[in-house]
Structures are given as C-alpha cells and as structure tokens.
Amino acid sequence: MRRWWAQPLVRAVVALALPFAVPAIITLLIWALPGSPVSIICPGCDGAEGLAQRWNLDQGMVHFYTNWMGGALHGEFGNSWRVVQGVPIAELLGPAIPVTVTLILLAMVPLFLASALAGLGWIPRQLDPLFQAIGLVPAMVPALVVYAVIALRFGANMADGPESLTAKLLWGAIILGITDGALSGAIVGTRSLFDNERKQQYVVVAQLRGEGVLSNTLPNVAGALVGQMRGRMLHLLSGAVIVEAVLRIDGLGDYLWRATLMQDFGLVLAAATGFALVSGAILMLQALIEVAVAWHQRRAPVIPAPGVV
Amino acid sequence: MPRQVAILFTVISLGVLLVFAFHAPDRWTVMAEAEPYASPLVLPPFGADGRGRPLTDYAMQGAHIVSLPAVVAGLLVTFLGVVGGLVRCMGSARVESVVAGLREVVGALPRMVVILVVAILMPLEWRSLMALAIVWALLAAPGAMDEAASVAGRLGGARFVEALRAHGFSRVRIYLYHVVALNLRPVVVRQGAETLMQVVFLEVALSFLALAAGEPSFTHNEATTKSWADLLYQGYQSIAMDVPSAHALVLGLLLVAVTAVAAVSISSAARAR
Numbered sequence: 228m229r230r231w232w233a234q235p236l237v238r239a240v241v242a243l244a245l246p247f248a249v250p251a252i253i254t255l256l257i258w259a260l261p262g263s264p265v266s267i268i269c270p271g272c273d274g275a276e277g278l279a280q281r282w283n284l285d286q287g288m289v290h291f292y293t294n295w296m297g298g299a300l301h302g303e304f305g306n307s308w309r310v311v312q313g314v315p316i317a318e319l320l321g322p323a324i325p326v327t328v329t330l331i332l333l334a335m336v337p338l339f340l341a342s343a344l345a346g347l348g349w350i351p352r353q354l355d356p357l358f359q360a361i362g363l364v365p366a367m368v369p370a371l372v373v374y375a376v377i378a379l380r381f382g383a384n385m386a387d388g389p390e391s392l393t394a395k396l397l398w399g400a401i402i403l404g405i406t407d408g409a410l411s412g413a414i415v416g417t418r419s420l421f422d423n424e425r426k427q428q429y430v431v432v433a434q435l436r437g438e439g440v441l442s443n444t445l446p447n448v449a450g451a452l453v454g455q456m457r458g459r460m461l462h463l464l465s466g467a468v469i470v471e472a473v474l475r476i477d478g479l480g481d482y483l484w485r486a487t488l489m490q491d492f493g494l495v496l497a498a499a500t501g502f503a504l505v506s507g508a509i510l511m512l513q514a515l516i517e518v519a520v521a522w523h524q525r526r527a528p529v530i531p532a533p534g535v536v
Numbered sequence: 537m538p539r540q541v542a543i544l545f546t547v548i549s550l551g552v553l554l555v556f557a558f559h560a561p562d563r564w565t566v567m568a569e570a571e572p573y574a575s576p577l578v579l580p581p582f583g584a585d586g587r588g589r590p591l592t593d594y595a596m597q598g599a600h601i602v603s604l605p606a607v608v609a610g611l612l613v614t615f616l617g618v619v620g621g622l623v624r625c626m627g628s629a630r631v632e633s634v635v636a637g638l639r640e641v642v643g644a645l646p647r648m649v650v651i652l653v654v655a656i657l658m659p660l661e662w663r664s665l666m667a668l669a670i671v672w673a674l675l676a677a678p679g680a681m682d683e684a685a686s687v688a689g690r691l692g693g694a695r696f697v698e699a700l701r702a703h704g705f706s707r708v709r710i711y712l713y714h715v716v717a718l719n720l721r722p723v724v725v726r727q728g729a730e731t732l733m734q735v736v737f738l739e740v741a742l743s744f745l746a747l748a749a750g751e752p753s754f755t756h757n758e759a760t761t762k763s764w765a766d767l768l769y770q771g772y773q774s775i776a777m778d779v780p781s782a783h784a785l786v787l788g789l790l791l792v793a794v795t796a797v798a799a800v801s802i803s804s805a806a807r808a809r
Contacts, residue, residue, distance in 0.1 A: 237640070238640075241641070241644060245645075249645070253653060253657070257657065260657060260659060261659065262659055266659075267657060267659065270659070270660050363796040363799075363800065364796075365737040365741065365792065367737070367740065367741045367744060368768075368792065371768070371772055371775075372775070375772070375775040375776045378776060458643070461643065461644075461646050462646075464646035464648075464649070465646035465647045465648040465649065467646075468646070468648040468649065468652065469648065469741050469745070472745050473745070480648075483649065483652055484652065484745060485749070486656075487652040487653075487655055488745075488746060488749055488751040489751065490656065495652070495653060499649055499652075499653050502645065502646060502649045503645065506644055506645055506646065507644075510644060
C-alpha cells in the first residue's frame with residue numbers, strides 16, 4: 228500500500244528542486260539547439276567570442292550553469308542587457324516578486340470566496356452558464372479597458388507610475404480572478420468535489436448520527452481542494468504575465484515579457500527562476516497542507532468493526 | 537445548448553474562420569480603397585483602417601495566422617487525451633505512474649512562462665505560432681490526459697474492457713468505439729476545443745503586446761501579414777486616444793467572440809447524448 232507521506236514528500240522534493248531545475252533546463256536547451264549559444268541568446272550580435280567570454284558561455288554548459296547558479300544563490304544575477312541597461316537584475320526583480328505575489332494573493336480572494344460558497348451549496352447551479360460565459364473572456368480584453376480607464380483617471384504619465392499601483396493591482400486581481408475560466412473553474416470544480424463526496428456512505432451514516440456534513444467531508448476533500456487551488460494559482464501566475472504587461476505593473480511577469488521581447492536573456496533566466504521559486508513555494512505549501520490533513524485524519528479515533536479481531 | 541444548435545454554431549463559426557483563412561491575401565494590401573477610418577457603411581463589410589485599407593484583409597490574414605496552429609494544437613491535445621484514457625483502460629500501473637510524474641513536472645510551471653522562455657530560445661528562422669502552439673498543447677496535454685484517465689477509471693478501466701471482451705467484442709472495437717467514441721469523446725473534444733481557443737487568444741495577446749511595445753511579434757511576419765491583434769490595437773486607440781477606429785475594435789472583439797463560440801459549440805456538439 229502506498230505510504231501517506233509519499234506524495235507530500237515527492238511534492239516537497241520537486242518544490243526544492245524546481246528553482247535549480249528551471250535554469251538547468253534552459254541551459255540544456257541553449258546547448259541542445261542548433262547554432263552557438265551566443266547566437267541563440269543574442270541573435271545578430273557581433274563579436275561572438277567576446278560575448279561568449281563575457282557571459283561565461285565559452286567553457287561549456289556545466290561551467291555556465293554552476294557559475295550562474297553560484298551567483299544566483301548569493302543574489303547576484305548580473306546586469307540587465309537591454310530592458311534597463313546596466314542595472315543589476317536583482318535590483319529589478321527584488322521588488323517585482325512581492326508585487327506579483329500580492330497580485331496573485333488578491334486574485335485568489337474571489338476564487339476562495341466562490342469555492343467556499345460553491346462548497347456550501349450557496350451558489351445556484353442555474354448561474355453556472357453565466358460564470359462560464361464570463362470565463363470565456365480572455366484576460367487581455369478587460370485589462371485593456373481597465374488600463375484605458377486608469378490612464379484617463381490618473382493621466383497618461385501617472386498611469387505608469389507608483390500612484391496608480393494600488394488601483395492597477397486591485398483591478399488586475401479582479402480580472403485575473405474572474406476571466407480565463409478562473410472563477411467558473413473554482414465554482415464548478417469545488418462543487419463537483421463536494422457533490423461526489425456527499426454521495427459516500429459514511430456521510431449518510433454521519434448524518435444519521437446527527438453530525439454535520441461539512442465537518443465530515445471537508446477533511447477528506449481537503450487534499451483534492453488544495454490540489455485544485457494550486458492548479459488555479461499556477462493558472463493565475465500564467466495570466467499574471469499578460470495582465471502585468473497590459474496594465475504595466477512592474478511585477479515578475481512584466482519583466483519577463485519585456486525581457487523576452489527585447490532579447491534580454493539574463494533577465495529572462497532570472498525571471499523564469501523567480502517564477503519557479505514562487506511555483507515551488509506553492510508546491511511546498513500544498514505538501515505541508517497534505518501532511519496536516521493526513522495528520523488530522525490519523526488523529527480520528529479508530530473504531531473497530533464489530534466481529535473483527 | 538441543444539446538440540443540433542451546437543452543431544449548427546460549430547459549422548457556422550468554424551466555417552467563417554476557415555473561409556477567412558483560406559481566402560486570406562498572401563501579401564498586405566498597400567493600396568488604399570477608401571478614406572482613413574471609413575466606416576463599414578462606406579467600405580462594407582468592415583470598414584477601413586487609418587490608411588483607408590479594408591479591415592477585411594486584417595480579419596482574413598489573422599484567421600490565416602491562427603487557424604492551422606490552433607487546429608493542430610487542438611488535435612494534439614485530443615489525441616494525447618485519448619492516449620491517457622486508453623492507458624487507464626489497459627491497466628498498466630507503470631505507464632500511469634510515468635504519466636502522473638510527467639504531469640507533476642509539466643504542471644509545476646506557469647504555461648505563459650514556458651512559452652516566453654521557448655520564444656526567446658527559439659532560433660529566429662523557427663519562430664512561428666505553430667511552434668508555440670505545439671508547446672502550449674504539450675503543456676495542456678497532461679491535464680487532458682488526467683481528465684480522460686479519470687473518465688476511463690469511472691468506467692471501470694481494464695475491467696470494462698474485460699467485460700466487453702467477454703461479450704465477444706474485438707479489442708479494436710472496444711477501444712475505438714466503446715471507450716473513445718462513446719465515453720472519452722466529450723472530454724477529449726472539449727479539451728481540444730479549449731486548447732484551440734487558447735492558442736488563438738495566445739496569438740492575439742502576444743501580438744498585441746508586441747505591437748504596443750513596438751517590437752516584432754513572435755508569431756508572424758508583420759511586414760507581410762496582420763493579426764487580429766492589429767484590429768484590437770487600432771480599435772483600442774478609439775478608447776484611449778479618441779481615434780475614430782471603434783469599428784476595428786468591434787471587429788476584433790467579434791472575431792474573438794466567434795472563436796469562443798466555436799470552442800463552446802464544438803464541446804456542446806460532442807457531449808454525450
């Protein structure tokens with residue numbers, strides 16, 4: 228039989244490995260693709276030899292990876308090549324990570340609320356087509372409208388400044404939380420989990436004993452609920468790239484987008500590692516909650532079945 | 537939505553997109569046919585852009601850019617979903633473990649991050665929506681495989697196949713007809729249709745943001761072809777800068793809506809009776 232701790236342990240290991248694995252895979256890709264690493268990182272750049280030496284690409288992929296990772300572990304990612312030329316990447320991404328995390332946490336609020344209400348059966352099924360129709364809207368469309376409104380409200384110059392950051396974060400979170408199927412997924416996903424669990428025999432027995440349904444079902448669906456929530460957070464992280472880019476929120480997604488457009492490879496590598504770090508943290512949280520749920524389930528008294536020795 | 541209506545919507549919406557795609561002009565129209573920002577009444581059916589060129593060309597070329605990659609991505613996800621369901625029916629624990637492991641690794645990173653990393657690493661000559669659409673499909677596939685596997689699991693998995701074998705059905709008929717056509721179809725077709733829609737939205741989003749930044753798009757050559765994002769970009773100026781290009785915005789949003797309707801109606805048409 229599978230040990231209860233196997234799954235959380237695998238998740239914890241993957242969570243710890245993720246920030247190391249992502250730059251490793253990117254490094255592997257640079258050397259696996261046809262052409263020299265310099266031509267892939269900087270297509271059309273002159274002086275390939277000099278650039279290879281400067282970016283530690285001249286002594287093979289292991290040297291490049293260990294060098295970059297060694298620096299990253301000390302918070303040293305080099306300087307931005309093009310997005311904000313010459314500025315240390317750590318200075319750009321340091322404040323960007325909390326911004327993206329705030330955006331994601333705010334976007335989780337409507338999802339948590341909708342999940343809770345759906346789990347309790349307080350959202351009528353008749354409204355599902357409405358939520359699904361809203362979910363079909365791509366995040367970019369409302370984000371554009373919101374950016375136009377913010378530009379009119381704050382003025383074109385202030386719209387990109389810190390004055391409008393709170394408004395942009397709040398609107399960005401609302402957009403992320405309801406579009407691209409996020410809200411409808413939360414409602415339908417949570418409801419179907421609880422619906423399936425309520426059909427179990429133990430719930431009927433618990434009801435006959437006068438116990439509450441939720442207190443019996445919740446510990447058993449908690450693991451699956453957390454899994455769904457993690458999936459939704461990853462979905463939000465993916466959507467955050469578009470929302471941050473459209474609303475010009477200086478988060479990880481916006482830097483990743485601008486760096487990709489402008490071929491700023493150092494910043495892309497660091498931003499992707501930043502996303503891996505956030506994703507790893509979410510995975511670790513899931514593992515911890517799974518352990519807590521398993522611990523709670525094992526605290527329940529074991530009642531031997533009559534006639535079984 | 538009743539199935540007949542869904543099938544009708546599927547035919548109409550996909551028909552519109554495919555007719556646009558196949559009749560798209562190869563090169564970008566340089567000649568102006570009307571006044572700048574001519575309305576659809578002056579230059580039917582969709583009006584003109586800021587240089588008097590018909591918006592029909594934008595709609596057609598945009599459909600040409602997205603149609604093949606989106607369909608390929610949708611079919612790839614559908615195929616891999618079928619594989620996921622069949623693996624569950626074969627009852628091979630080892631293969632299932634491998635699929636579960638792949639899902640854990642692939643699912644650990646946000647899709648858009650992977651797409652952007654792939655976009656920057658791809659050699660210039662390989663850069664196209666097709667490559668990004670295939671990557672997007674591969675990232676979406678584990679979810680589709682998982683859902684198809686759980687449908688097959690609810691069906692009884694390997695025991696379902698054994699039971700039908702006992703009734704004298706051949707393996708090919710059981711797998712292709714009873715499992716795939718009758719039971720997996722609604723799930724895998726919906727997953728494929730969603731991926732099709734997501735690839736179209738991905739193209740529009742990437743091209744729009746590239747346009748806004750004044751940089752070349754990852755998905756097509758802007759010198760010769762125009763995306764639906766160009767329509768949204770021009771139309772957006774009617775909101776932000778009072779440019780009389782609202783008809784471009786309406787057309788852009790209409791095309792996005794047609795894509796969404798196509799995806800929903802494909803899913804509804806394929807659902808179980």
